[in-house]
Amino acid sequence: MIHQKFNSLLKTKWLGQNLCYEECVDSTNKVAKQLGVKNAPNGLVVLAEEQNAGKGRLGRGWFSPKGKGLWFSVLFRPKFVPEEAPKCTLMAAAAVAKAINKICGVDAKIKWPNDILLNNKKLVGILSEMNAEYGKLNFVVIGIGINTNVDKSDFPDDVKDIAISLHTEATKEFGRELLLAEILQELEIKIEQAEKEGFENIFQEWRQMTCTLNKDVKVIAQDETYFGRAIDIDAGGMLIVERKDGKRVKVVAGDVSIRSVN
Ligand code: BTN
Helix, strand or coil, X not given: CCHHHHHHHCCCCCCCCCEEEEEEECCXXXXXXXXXXXXXXXXCEEEEEEECCCECHHHCEXXXXXXXXXXXXXXXXXXXXXXXXXXXXXXXXXXXXXXXXXXXXXXXXXXXXXXXXEXXXXXXXXXXXXXXXXXXXXXXXXXXXXXXXXXXXXXXXXCCCCECCHHHCCCCCCCHHHHHHHHHHHHHHHHHHHHHHCCHHHHHHHHHHECCCCCEEEEECCCCEEEEEEEEECCCXXXXXXXXXXXXXXXXXXXXXXXXXX
């Protein structure tokens, strides 16, 4: 990452204006959370060339080889109540998908709640965490991992067939600096929008970019697995699934894995 280039491209007011840039960390989410409890400023971004213990959802890892992706976490201190924090996950997905499509000339889609897929393969993973107490949200950390230059042969065996990288798919030339600057700008706009008017318009944008709705899905929860059709998301960002018997259930992000079955 070329610092000067990034600084000159960054058009935000506060998001990313403080950048903690490291060659190698265990996990940028972990570093951001540590800095968060030490009063790190609103809008801090932690970016690393490499992570040796990148964290994924549901206790999984995240492959983050040196210089081959954008591995970063943003920390912000929004005016929401803690119950609203999960909505930030969908908001981040909408911001990242929009920025990638614009800068790279691709048609990436969001798989509920916040994976970004290209040609049905995983391009981006997003891991949101928060620090809250007694009804007060201290900060949210959103970790974003984008495979920009990971070669197919680099990916570990277990993700080789389900992961994809931008460099083979982009129809426009782009640098990591430009992509990061665009994502941060899009995210800043959305955070301010959510604080001012709530999440409904952001969710509307999310709906336009998702590949999950109106599809048959398999929901793998901790204690049961079932099939149904993904109908919509509700005002909280939960997925509404109509089961085979016609009963509608709400699926909470974080506890489940969903698979498209068509
Ligand atoms: C997923 O399982 O899909 C979420 C993956 C999130 C990976 C990113 S990379 C930057 C940040 N730091 C981490 O340790 N994880 C997130």
